[in-house]
Amino acid sequence: MSPGPSGGxxxxxxxxxxxxxxxxxxxxxxxxxxELAGVSNPYLSQIERGLRRPSARILxxxxxxxxxxxxxxxxxxxxxxxxxxxxxxxxxxxEDPHLSEEQRRALLLVYRSYRHAGAGADGGEGSxxxxxxxxxx
Numbered sequence: 001m002s003p004g005p006s007g008g009x010x011x012x013x014x015x016x017x018x019x020x021x022x023x024x025x026x027x028x029x030x031x032x033x034x035e036l037a038g039v040s041n042p043y044l045s046q047i048e049r050g051l052r053r054p055s056a057r058i059l060x061x062x063x064x065x066x067x068x069x070x071x072x073x074x075x076x077x078x079x080x081x082x083x084x085x086x087x088x089x090x091x092x093x094x095e096d097p098h099l100s101e102e103q104r105r106a107l108l109l110v111y112r113s114y115r116h117a118g119a120g121a122d123g124g125e126g127s128x129x130x131x132x133x134x135x136x137x
Contacts, residue, residue, distance in 0.1 A: 014076055014077075014078075015047070015050075015053075015054065015059075015073065015076050015077040015078075016047050016048045016049055016050040016051075017048075017050070018073070018076040019044075019047060019048055019062060019066070019073070020048045022066045022068060022095070023048075023066065024097075025095070025097045026066055026067065026101065028065075028066075030044060030045060030048070033062070033065055033066070036064075036065035037058075037061040037062045037064070037065035037066075038061055039058060039061060039062065044062075053077075054077070056074070056079065059073040059074060059077060059079075060073075067094075067101060067104075067105075068091075068094045068095070069090065069091065069094065071091075072091050072094065072095070075091075089111065090108060090111075093107050093108055093111070094108070
């Protein structure tokens, strides 16, 4: 990643590239994503080209339209610290370009159901409780 003026990551360009990549994976045109997210087409184009910094609200709308977690976009935008790799499987499944949207959803539901069952079997070690499947994946 290229360093920004302060020596850190250039999250503005990173988030735009990431959104463009996720849009391609979801096979959405720029216009269609802008409609689904409720964001103007020119504004979305500027975000993707790294010319505009989207707000948290816009990132949430884009995440919903792309069917990925808002947390993923917040991390890419530099608004949240990345989690350890072992907690990152949901994100990796959602970003896998080799899976269809239906396959991603099914895989996440199965994975979360196993995690839920495992938390009950081992007394919930490392878990505050069951993770209900997120139907909006």
